[in-house]
Amino acid sequence: MITVDGLTKTYGSFRAVDDISFRCEPGSVTGFLGPNGAGKSTTLRMLCGLTPPTSGTSTIGGVPYRDLPNPGREVGVLLDAAAQHAGRSGHEALAVSAQVLGVDRSRVGELLVKVGLPPVAAKRRVGAYSLGMRQRLGLANALLGDPTVLILDEPANGLDPEGIHWMRGLLREFADRGGTVLLSSHLLHEVEVVADHLVVIGGGRIVAQGSKADLLQVAGVRVRATDVDVLRTSLAAFAVTEHPDGSFDVDADTEAVGRAAYAGGAVLTELRPVDGNGLEEMFLQLTAASNREGVAA
Numbered sequence: 001m002i003t004v005d006g007l008t009k010t011y012g013s014f015r016a017v018d019d020i021s022f023r024c025e026p027g028s029v030t031g032f033l034g035p036n037g038a039g040k041s042t043t044l045r046m047l048c049g050l051t052p053p054t055s056g057t058s059t060i061g062g063v064p065y066r067d068l069p070n071p072g073r074e075v076g077v078l079l080d081a082a083a084q085h086a087g088r089s090g091h092e093a094l095a096v097s098a099q100v101l102g103v104d105r106s107r108v109g110e111l112l113v114k115v116g117l118p119p120v121a122a123k124r125r126v127g128a129y130s131l132g133m134r135q136r137l138g139l140a141n142a143l144l145g146d147p148t149v150l151i152l153d154e155p156a157n158g159l160d161p162e163g164i165h166w167m168r169g170l171l172r173e174f175a176d177r178g179g180t181v182l183l184s185s186h187l188l189h190e191v192e193v194v195a196d197h198l199v200v201i202g203g204g205r206i207v208a209q210g211s212k213a214d215l216l217q218v219a220g221v222r223v224r225a226t227d228v229d230v231l232r233t234s235l236a237a238f239a240v241t242e243h244p245d246g247s248f249d250v251d252a253d254t255e256a257v258g259r260a261a262y263a264g265g266a267v268l269t270e271l272r273p274v275d276g277n278g279l280e281e282m283f284l285q286l287t288a289a290s291n292r293e294g295v296a297a
């Protein structure tokens with residue numbers, strides 16, 4: 001479990017993170033979404049004790065990160081895949097981490113294979129790795145201490161589509177075994193597939209949060225018929241919004257609308273759930289205002 005309560009970070013008069021609160025539950029993946037500069041990395045850095053908050057608190061399993069006796073055993077962190085020792089091989093880098101964490105070295109080879117860095121790749125110097133390979137090594141590093149919590153900042157950066165698919169599977173499996181995952185992204189589609197919960201941040205403030213199902217809730221039914229008047233009469237019992245193109249949005253499910261149209265003798269040419277706003281539209285709408293404020297500031 002991750003808890004964030006009233007976390008705030010100011011740089012001079014600039015509020016990079018402004019009074020944000022959310023929770024990440026065991027057994028779930030939380031997507032932390034926001035446009036560039038929204039405050040995601042700053043929040044994750046505060047969570048991991050790397051940036052002191054101006055105010056507010058955050059805990060992992062009820063304990064502030066800095067007070068965890070052996071943090072790597074409880075929480076796997078990947079904040080910047082590029083920041084790895086370029087001179088060591090992937091295997092050496094992970095072996096050093098294993099030693100620091102007090103983890104059996106046998107896990108090193110095992111994990112390298114698990115993240116898609118088999119021996120040939122693991123023997124190469126990290127300096128020669130692509131960003132995608134560094135992300136894979138960073139994930140292995142995060143998983144090394146067999147933690148119950150993962151905090152990952154833009155882990156899909158640099159991964160190819162196969163790599164992104166693989167990573168989603170890995171995070172899903174981790175959460176399905178009871179783990180807690182918090183991952184940030186500025187790309188909606190990256191987290192939309194894997195996340196159970198979403199926290200959307202814009203201009204340092206949370207602009208939306210909740211279960212993905214709630215945030216994607218369908219907004220009714222779009223219906224159209226050959227005769228607008230017959231359709232209007234058929235739908236008299238429902239709350240209806242009429243559009244100039246002759247279509248209607250109805251606050252009901254498709255079956256109820258289909259039955260009412262049938263009973264009223266309307267010949268339907270269209271009957272479908274309204275797209276909700278689509279997470280993408282929601283994301284754009286919710287962050288646009290904060291972006292504009294940011295530009296104006």
Ligand SMILES: Nc1ncnc2c1ncn2[C@@H]1O[C@H](COP(=O)(O)OP(=O)(O)OP(=O)(O)O)[C@@H](O)[C@H]1O
Nearest residue numbers: 011016017034035036037038039040041042043186
């Ligand atoms: N040390 C710092 N000093 C001053 N401003 C900072 C500092 N660190 C971050 N900021 C500012 O805080 C804001 C939030 O930055 P942050 O890196 O948290 O955003 P982000 O959501 O992670 O963005 P991105 O997706 O681009 O990484 C930005 O405007 C950034 O310029």
